[in-house]
Amino acid sequence: MPYQLPLPDVPLPLQLRQLDHERMGRYRDNLAFYQGRHWTGRGRRGERRLTFNYARAIVDKVTGYLLAGAAVQVVGDDSPAGIERARAAEQALRRVEAANGLSQLDFETELDCAILGDGAYRVAWDAAAGEVRVTAPDVQGLFAWREPADPARLTAVAHRYRAGDEELVEWWSAETFELWRGSELADRVPNPYGFIPYVIFPNLREPKEAWGASDLPPVMEANRELNRAFSQLSQVLELSGNPIAVLEGVTGSEDITVEPGAIWEVPEDARAYLLDLLQGGGVALHTAYIDLLYRVIHDLGESPRTAFGHNPQGLSGVALNMELDPIARKVERKRRIRTAVYERRAWMVLQLLARFTGLEVEGLRPVMQWGPVLPADRSRQVQDARALVEAGIISRRTAAATLGIDDPELERAFVREEAG
Known part of the structure; x- marks a missing residue:
């Protein structure tokens, strides 16, 4: 739901506290699940609760595929001067990437985006260092105002964060920059850049929604059921290793122990035996169900087991690519979104370099290049x-x-x- 513009008579930080409670709750739930907090409620006394975090493994795997071979190229006209300007701009872009450690920052941001459902970059000029600073702010502190007809176009951004014990809020529009300390307006000046220095983007788009979708919800229920099935099987195996003594027609059970050489004395009409929980193929039923859950998780996560090194058929070439096609399609969907994101970020970097260092960028544009998703x-x-x-x-x-x-x-x- 789009926000209303900030009210002039109410401090902006107080207004932000009333926004996006549902989105923030979703972020917290997704992050908790990724970190392995899968079980809900209090368990029964003595209940075993095992956690196998396949959801995290799938998110990490898809993110690793996403950024393979990613690079931004700067292109211009075909004249010798245009080619030289493009080359100089591309070299400047590479220096900014190296200075900001963007290779590592991009992986961390993409991982965070896959977990929460949204990601962001901030591109600003560091006057003290005389260089462009690229950071990845926490989307839990970002609030975006958008064009009603084009949700991808930002009209204003509020960025809330803490500096020590103090809460700060920055407000950016194309014309204005404001800095709030607590509930007090500390500064208000014209926007020094001429554009909003944030790129906010979804992990995967949902129709008619401005904010994105996490990779986790499709596999949450299956992962919880897998945990339950493993926990149940573990309990059965433990009880089978420490068998239950069943006594029929016996009123007392003193001195009844299950151990090598134990002798039980029971009445003539009584019956005593050990309960075999594994008889009738019980374990096979459990393992078959677990294998079925594996398939559900990998299908819903669009990450075939082959992507994790499971290739008993020894597939290669086209056959292997067909087996890995689901993860390739998922990565391609993300790359369609990320192409505009990384081109926009590179454009901001070039604009700041042009404004503060005199770099010639007229007629140049960044173009995102991607490597093959699958081994080639x-x-x-x-x-x-x-x-x-x-x-x-x-x-x-x-x-x-x-x-x-x-x-x-x-x-x-x-x-x-x-x-x-």
């Missing part, structure tokens, strides 16, 4: 890229970027230098 034959990739270049379908720079070369122009310069 490197020699086949090279052959395909060469064929596309020779056919005039893609440029040499694009082909090089697709093959994982960060600076194609610099690499071509090395080739020319070696050729003499």
Whole structure:
């Protein structure tokens, strides 16, 4: 549900406390489940509660596939001057990536986004250090105002966070920046950047919803049932290892112990025996049910067991790719969202470098490049890229970027230098 604009007579921090309780509760529940808090309520006395966190394994696995081969390329016109500007901008972008450790930051942010359902980046100028600072604020402290006809377009962002014992709130619109300390307005100035320096994005989109969906809800119930099934089977095996003595026609049970060499004295018409909980294939029923739950978890999580190294048939090539197709499709859905996210972030970086360092960015635009989701034959990739270049379908720079070369122009310069 879209927010109303802040009320002028009520401090902004007080207004934020009335917003998004449902979203914040969802974040807390998802995070708790990822951390292994699967059981609800108080268990019965002596109840065994095992936790096998397959949900976490699936989230980690999908995130690992997502960022494989990710890189931003800067493109411009085909003139020599345009190519040189694009190369200089791309090198500046690489320096910002290295200075901010974006490789690690991106993985952590994508993991957090998959758990909570939403992620965010902030791009700002650090005047003291004289460089662009890219951070990933906690979405639990972000509130977004959006265009009614286009929820992906932000009109304002409030960012609440703590600095020591003090609560701070930043308010950003395209025209204004405000800083609140507690419930007091500490500063209000024109926006120094000319744009809202946040990229807020969903993990996966839900129709007609501005905020995203976590990877966890589809597998939560199956994971809870798997925990219950394992706990039950564990209890059965323990009782079978310490068998229950059953006495029929006996009024007392003193001195009845189950141990090697034990002798029981029972009345003539009484009957004594050990209860066998494993008779009739009981364990097989449990294990068959657990295998069924495995399948449910992997199907709903779109992460086949093959992605975890389970390949008893020795599949390879096209057959292996077909087996892994569900996780590839899920990653592709995420990449469609992330392409706009990382291009927007790179655009912000270039705009700040242009404003504060004089970098020429006129006519340039960032383009996101992704590596293959599934393992690929490197020699086949090279052959395909060469064929596309020779056919005039893609440029040499694009082909090089697709093959994982960060600076194609610099690499071509090395080739020319070696050729003499």
